[in-house]
Amino acid sequence: MGSVEEMHGWTVKMSMQSVLAMVMVFSIIPGAVLSDIKSTQGVQTQQSAQGSTHRHHRLKRGWIWKELLVPEEDPTPRVIGQLKSDSDRGDFTIRYILSGEGAGDVFEIDEYSGEIRTLKKLDREEKAFYTLQAQAINRISNEPEEPQSEFIIKVQDINDNIPQFLNEPYVSSIPEMCPTGTTVAQVTATDADDPMFGNNAKLIYSILQGEPYFSVEPKTGIIVTSWPKMDREVREQYLVVVEVKDMLGLSSGYSSSTTVTVSLTDVNDNGPTFQHNLYTFVVRENAAVGTTVGRIMAEDGDVGINARMTYSLEDDLEESSTFIIKTDPVTQEGVILLAKPLDYETKRRFVMAAEAVNDHIDTHFLSLEEFRDRTLLKIFVEDVDEPPVFLSPVYEWKVPENAAVGTVLGCVTARDTDIVNNPIRYTIDKKSDTTKAFKIDPNNGTMTVAKALDRETTNWHNVTIEAKETAQNHLSSSVVVFIKVLDINDNVPRLARDYQPYICEGTQAGEIIQLLSAVDPDDPVEGHHFYFSMVPEKHINPNFTIRDNQDNTASIIARRSTFTRKDRTQYLLPVMVTDSGSPALSSTSTLTISVCKCQPAGHCPTGGVEALALSMGVSLQTLLGILVCLVTFTDLLS
Ligand SMILES: *[C@@H]1O[C@H](CO)[C@@H](O)[C@H](O)[C@H]1NC(C)=O
Ligand SMILES: *[C@@H]1O[C@H](CO)[C@@H](O)[C@H](O)[C@H]1NC(C)=O
Ligand SMILES: *[C@@H]1O[C@H](CO)[C@@H](O)[C@H](O)[C@H]1NC(C)=O
Numbered sequence: 001m002g003s004v005e006e007m008h009g010w011t012v013k014m015s016m017q018s019v020l021a022m023v024m025v026f027s028i029i030p031g032a033v034l035s036d037i038k039s040t041q042g043v044q045t046q047q048s049a050q051g052s053t054h055r056h057h058r059l060k061r062g063w064i065w066k067e068l069l070v071p072e073e074d075p076t077p078r079v080i081g082q083l084k085s086d087s088d089r090g091d092f093t094i095r096y097i098l099s100g101e102g103a104g105d106v107f108e109i110d111e112y113s114g115e116i117r118t119l120k121k122l123d124r125e126e127k128a129f130y131t132l133q134a135q136a137i138n139r140i141s142n143e144p145e146e147p148q149s150e151f152i153i154k155v156q157d158i159n160d161n162i163p164q165f166l167n168e169p170y171v172s173s174i175p176e177m178c179p180t181g182t183t184v185a186q187v188t189a190t191d192a193d194d195p196m197f198g199n200n201a202k203l204i205y206s207i208l209q210g211e212p213y214f215s216v217e218p219k220t221g222i223i224v225t226s227w228p229k230m231d232r233e234v235r236e237q238y239l240v241v242v243e244v245k246d247m248l249g250l251s252s253g254y255s256s257s258t259t260v261t262v263s264l265t266d267v268n269d270n271g272p273t274f275q276h277n278l279y280t281f282v283v284r285e286n287a288a289v290g291t292t293v294g295r296i297m298a299e300d301g302d303v304g305i306n307a308r309m310t311y312s313l314e315d316d317l318e319e320s321s322t323f324i325i326k327t328d329p330v331t332q333e334g335v336i337l338l339a340k341p342l343d344y345e346t347k348r349r350f351v352m353a354a355e356a357v358n359d360h361i362d363t364h365f366l367s368l369e370e371f372r373d374r375t376l377l378k379i380f381v382e383d384v385d386e387p388p389v390f391l392s393p394v395y396e397w398k399v400p401e402n403a404a405v406g407t408v409l410g411c412v413t414a415r416d417t418d419i420v421n422n423p424i425r426y427t428i429d430k431k432s433d434t435t436k437a438f439k440i441d442p443n444n445g446t447m448t449v450a451k452a453l454d455r456e457t458t459n460w461h462n463v464t465i466e467a468k469e470t471a472q473n474h475l476s477s478s479v480v481v482f483i484k485v486l487d488i489n490d491n492v493p494r495l496a497r498d499y500q501p502y503i504c505e506g507t508q509a510g511e512i513i514q515l516l517s518a519v520d521p522d523d524p525v526e527g528h529h530f531y532f533s534m535v536p537e538k539h540i541n542p543n544f545t546i547r548d549n550q551d552n553t554a555s556i557i558a559r560r561s562t563f564t565r566k567d568r569t570q571y572l573l574p575v576m577v578t579d580s581g582s583p584a585l586s587s588t589s590t591l592t593i594s595v596c597k598c599q600p601a602g603h604c605p606t607g608g609v610e611a612l613a614l615s616m617g618v619s620l621q622t623l624l625g626i627l628v629c630l631v632t633f634t635d636l637l638s
Contacts, residue, residue, distance in 0.1 A: 069156045071155075080153070100132035100150070133148050202246060205244050209239065214227075214240045243255050275299060281336065282381075296375065321340065353376055353377070356373055385475060388417075395412055411445050429463070437449065456521045463480070489584070504602055516575065530577050532548045544558060572590050
């Protein structure tokens with residue numbers, strides 16, 4: 001058993017176990033009396049300077065027991081202390097009563113001796129201290145021997161908790177090639193034990209896995225790199241295992257561990273590198289512009305933006321303009337495309353250099369030159385049997401419309417551009433020459449007139465000629481021959497319409513009674529020019545004259561002022577129209593000019609026919625008969 005301390009009215013006697021390694025403070029209120037009982041290896045010292053004064057002037061009230069200590073996790077019920085009143089003479093007249101937190105349940109007091117004992121094991125992490133009250137009652141008088149006193153039982157920590165890591169899982173990324181000492185992550189653990197008591201919650205971090213690349217600061221849990229050049233292209237991920245231990249890392253302590261996944265992020269520390277120094281491709285000579293000829297690939301150990309590159313072709317050579325190279329944004333390959341049509345017969349082989357350059361250059365890691373690489377390309381053109389090619393893309397010929405059958409128009413020529421140079425046969429596409437107006441010599445492409453032409457019927461013959469190879473694949477192609485039929489003066493000019501001129505009675509000499517014009521189906525190059533004249537020219541007509549207006553029109557003019565129906569109702573006037581062709585052609589039409597009793601404005605409502613009937617004084621039947629004759633007569637003239 002432990003020591004007995006007498007404190008005025010109360011005495012607390014503590015078991016050895018509870019006294020060991022603990023601090024017990026008694027206070028007395030009022031009057032700040034402090035008592036420390038320090039126990040070291042069973043030796044106790046007491047400081048109670050003021051306490052001794054109060055021993056003689058005992059206060060009836062106010063003892064407060066500050067702390068009793070009890071170790072946690074002790075499964076054996078045991079006495080942890082004893083309360084004793086000064087007036088207790090050992091005759092059991094005093095009854096001790098305990099109340100407050102855990103009284104009767106966790107703690108009990110021996111009502112005769114005042115011994116306080118535990119009833120069960122305690123857990124500091126569940127409840128760190130208990131506040132209790134003690135009473136001493138005289139069994140006879142039932143009066144309190146001492147004032148009720150409050151005290152605290154403190155549960156003393158033992159290292160019964162394992163440190164736990166927070167915020168798991170830990171994931172971190174750092175750039176490859178970063179300098180030694182770069183912070184990677186901080187791991188943090190907590191320990192439920194009393195951080196104020198001993199080393200139960202004093203944590204130390206250490207590295208279990210991840211050396212020599214990483215190290216951890218023992219107190220902070222900060223993980224830093226400890227290796228100078230970590231290369232992502234060699235290893236991308238590290239699993240760093242960190243252990244935390246309480247008891248300042250002593251082997252007796254508890255420990256736990258966590259894993260930090262560390263990924264290295266890419267930096268541009270690799271340039272593009274072609275795997276071959278020569279790439280060979282074959283492309284057909286008839287490949288369309290834009291056709292993919294092939295793909296080349298420069299390897300780059302980096303990823304993402306650091307692996308991006310642009311390809312180019314040597315631009316000082318003429319041949320490289322036949323091709324272009326583009327970067328495939330997905331695969332980062334260089335795609336070679338045809339930029340110009342090829343011709344096997346002209347050029348069969350292209351040799352050029354290609355270059356790949358990283359888009360994002362970072363001279364921290366490599367020199368400028370290391371961000372580029374070159375290779376050689378050889379592109380062979382493959383021969384393809386090609387259709388014949390006409391020497392001219394289009395032919396345009398002219399032929400006079402009176403050209404005789406057999407007249408040679410011209411000659412079309414097509415060649416097989418292939419090395420074998422197959423002979424060619426020519427034919428006319430029948431759909432383009434439905435009238436079969438032309439012939440072509442199948443062997444030499446000479447086209448001739450096969451039928452009389454008429455410009456006034458068809459002025460253009462657009463004929464399709466097909467050229468076909470006589471051997472191999474019988475490939476063919478075609479060309480259009482535009483044949484323009486040239487005019488010759490083979491049509492007579494005629495008056496533009498069937499004129500019905502009349503002259504009003506009272507018309508003055510010199511007045512125009514009719515304007516004439518003419519038409520001609522021919523199409524002279526310099527345009528039409530018609531000449532109008534009287535027939536016969538040498539006879540002077542006393543009644544009318546024709547004036548050529550020099551603009552393809554002519555006017556019939558009255559020569560006297562004395563025309564009356566009574567005198568004569570009709571005059572015949574032959575008019576000759578001549579064109580400007582060589583030789584000139586002409587026609588003569590005889591106009592019938594009626595004399596009319598016109599209305600005041602000079603208008604002849606009947607066109608002269610009624611005037612004739614009235615002046616002749618005949619019946620309607622006769623008039624109709626005359627009309628028929630007149631029509632016949634006019635028809636004969638025209
Ligand atoms: C084309 O061949 C025909 C018939 O063999 C011949 O009459 C003609 O002169 C030739 N024309 C040319 C331009 O060779
Ligand atoms: C033939 O070609 C000429 C010139 O291109 C054109 O003016 C004409 O309309 C064409 N004729 C036919 C029937 O296609
Ligand atoms: C001119 O008029 C007169 C009188 O009407 C006629 O006799 C003569 O035949 C006319 N001459 C011609 C050429 O028409």
